[in-house]
Amino acid sequence: MxxxxxxxxxxxxxxxxxxxxxxxxxxxxxxxxxxxxxxxxxxxxxxxxxxxxxxxxxxxxxxxxxxxxxxxxxxxxxxxxxxxxxxxxxxxxxxxxxxxxxxxxxxxxxxxxxxxxxxxxxxxxxxxxxxxxxxxxxxxxxxxxxxxxxxxxxxxxxxxxxxxxxxxxxxxxxxxxxxxxxxxxxxxxxxxxxxxxxxxxxxxxxxxxxxxxxxxxxxxxxxxxxxxxxxxxxxxxxxxxxxxxxxxxxxxxxxxxxxxxxxxxxxxxxxxxxxxxxxxxxxxxxxxxxxVLHKARFWQQGPAVALNERQVKVLNRLLDGFDGKLTSSKWAAIAKCSADTALRDLNDLVARGLLQRSGAGGRSTSYELANQPSSAAR
Structure with missing residues (x-):
C-alpha cells in the first residue's frame, strides 16, 4: 500500500x-x-x-x-x-x-x-x-x-x-x-x-x-x-x-x-x-x-502615397498587435522623434484613412487601425 x-x-x-x-x-x-x-x-x-x-x-x-x-x-x-x-x-x-x-x-x-x-x-x-x-x-x-x-x-x-x-x-x-x-x-x-x-x-x-x-x-x-x-x-x-x-x-x-x-x-x-x-x-x-493575414493584406493593398520610415515602423507594431493604446507620446518614443513630428505623422495617417482616433480628445486621444481584423473570421 x-x-x-x-x-x-x-x-x-x-x-x-x-x-x-x-x-x-x-x-x-x-x-x-x-x-x-x-x-x-x-x-x-x-x-x-x-x-x-x-x-x-x-x-x-x-x-x-x-x-x-x-x-x-x-x-x-x-x-x-x-x-x-x-x-x-x-x-x-x-x-x-x-x-x-x-x-x-x-x-x-x-x-x-x-x-x-x-x-x-x-x-x-x-x-x-x-x-x-x-x-x-x-x-x-x-x-x-x-x-x-x-x-x-x-x-x-x-x-x-x-x-x-x-x-x-x-x-x-x-x-x-x-x-x-x-x-x-x-x-x-x-x-x-x-x-x-x-x-x-x-x-x-x-x-x-x-x-x-x-x-x-x-x-x-x-x-x-x-x-x-x-x-x-x-x-x-x-x-x-x-x-x-x-x-x-x-x-x-x-x-x-x-x-x-x-x-x-x-x-x-x-x-x-x-x-x-x-x-x-x-x-x-x-x-x-x-x-498575420491582415498585415499581409494591408501591405499588399498598399497606401496610395509612400509612407515615411517612422510610419512604417509604428504601423507594423500596430499590425503585430500593440499592447495598450497608441498615443502621440508613445508614437514619439517608438519612432524616436519629437512630439510635433509624431502628431504630424498621426494626422497624416488619419487623413489617409489608415488610422482612426478614439478617446476623449486632447491628451486622452489614442489611435487604432481603421480596419481591425475580426477574430471570428475563419
Missing amino acids: FSGEYIWQSPDWPAWRYDLAALATPLAAVSQAQGLLLGRLADVGLGPRDAASLAALTDDVIKTSAIEGEALQPASVRSSLARRLGVDIGALAPVDRHVEGVVDMVLDATGNAEAPLTEERLFGWHAALFPTGLSGLTPITTGGWRDDAQGPMQVVSGPVGRQRVHFQAPPAARLPGDIARFLAWVNAPAPAEPALLRAGLGHLWFVTLHPFDDGNGRLARAVGDLLLARADGSPQRFYSLSAQIQRERSAYYDMLEQTQKQGDLDATAWLAWFLQTLQAALGQAHQTLDT
Missing part, C-alpha cells in the same frame, strides 16, 4: 496510468483543431506561414520564461528568432546572451524533434538557459544533475520562515536510473501511447524528476514541445502551449501539485487539463494567423 507523500514514492513508479475512454473526446477535439489550423496554413503563402511561425515561437520563448517570473524583451526575442529562421523583420535588436540561450533551447526542441533526446542534449539546453552558471546571484551546476548537497530539491512558496512546500523531488542519488528510464521511454521506436498524450506525460514526468538545480519548468515544457512537434510531424511551430499555460498559470501549478501528491500514478486528470489547454492554444493560433 502506498504510504508516501509524493507520486514518485509509489512502488509502481513510473508506471503511469490513464483512462483512455475518458480522454477520447478531448483527444479528438484537439486532433480536429490541429487539422483545422494546418488546413488554413496550407492555403496561405510561405510568407504568412513564416510570420505565423515566428509569432508563435516568439510567444513561446517569452511565456515559458514568464511562467517562472522572468521577463524577456519581446523585441530581442523576435530579433533572435528572425535571425535564426531567416525571416526579414527589418531592423534587428541587439543580441542578448540570455535570450539567445532560451531561443537555442526552443528551436532545438522543436526544429530537431526527431533527433533522440539524450543526457548531453538536456545538459546543452540547461547550459544555454544559464550561460553564466548563475541563477540570479547563486552559482548552480550546469552540464550535470543536481546533487542535493544543500538538502532535498523542493518547490516552495511564501516568505522565509513561513514557506509552504508544494513538492519534493526524488533524491539526487536516484537520478541516473530515473533519467535513463525516462529517456528510453521518450526515444522508444514504437510508442504505445497516442502522440498527444505522450507530450503531456513527458512534461509531467520530467518536471516530477526535477533533475537540475534550476530551470526544470522551462526544460519540462521544452520536452513537451519536442513531443508535440513529433505529434504534429512538422518542425515548424504555429501555436504556443507555454503561452496558454502562462494565461492559466495558477491552474497549471495547482494541477501539477495535485497530480504529484496523489497516491497512485493515474495521470488522467492531468492529461485532460493538458488537452484542454492545448486546444485553447490552437484556438489562439487562429487569432494569430488572422493578424
Whole structure:
C-alpha cells in the first residue's frame, strides 16, 4: 500500500496510468483543431506561414520564461528568432546572451524533434538557459544533475520562515536510473501511447524528476514541445502551449501539485487539463494567423502615397498587435522623434484613412487601425 507523500514514492513508479475512454473526446477535439489550423496554413503563402511561425515561437520563448517570473524583451526575442529562421523583420535588436540561450533551447526542441533526446542534449539546453552558471546571484551546476548537497530539491512558496512546500523531488542519488528510464521511454521506436498524450506525460514526468538545480519548468515544457512537434510531424511551430499555460498559470501549478501528491500514478486528470489547454492554444493560433493575414493584406493593398520610415515602423507594431493604446507620446518614443513630428505623422495617417482616433480628445486621444481584423473570421 502506498504510504508516501509524493507520486514518485509509489512502488509502481513510473508506471503511469490513464483512462483512455475518458480522454477520447478531448483527444479528438484537439486532433480536429490541429487539422483545422494546418488546413488554413496550407492555403496561405510561405510568407504568412513564416510570420505565423515566428509569432508563435516568439510567444513561446517569452511565456515559458514568464511562467517562472522572468521577463524577456519581446523585441530581442523576435530579433533572435528572425535571425535564426531567416525571416526579414527589418531592423534587428541587439543580441542578448540570455535570450539567445532560451531561443537555442526552443528551436532545438522543436526544429530537431526527431533527433533522440539524450543526457548531453538536456545538459546543452540547461547550459544555454544559464550561460553564466548563475541563477540570479547563486552559482548552480550546469552540464550535470543536481546533487542535493544543500538538502532535498523542493518547490516552495511564501516568505522565509513561513514557506509552504508544494513538492519534493526524488533524491539526487536516484537520478541516473530515473533519467535513463525516462529517456528510453521518450526515444522508444514504437510508442504505445497516442502522440498527444505522450507530450503531456513527458512534461509531467520530467518536471516530477526535477533533475537540475534550476530551470526544470522551462526544460519540462521544452520536452513537451519536442513531443508535440513529433505529434504534429512538422518542425515548424504555429501555436504556443507555454503561452496558454502562462494565461492559466495558477491552474497549471495547482494541477501539477495535485497530480504529484496523489497516491497512485493515474495521470488522467492531468492529461485532460493538458488537452484542454492545448486546444485553447490552437484556438489562439487562429487569432494569430488572422493578424498575420491582415498585415499581409494591408501591405499588399498598399497606401496610395509612400509612407515615411517612422510610419512604417509604428504601423507594423500596430499590425503585430500593440499592447495598450497608441498615443502621440508613445508614437514619439517608438519612432524616436519629437512630439510635433509624431502628431504630424498621426494626422497624416488619419487623413489617409489608415488610422482612426478614439478617446476623449486632447491628451486622452489614442489611435487604432481603421480596419481591425475580426477574430471570428475563419
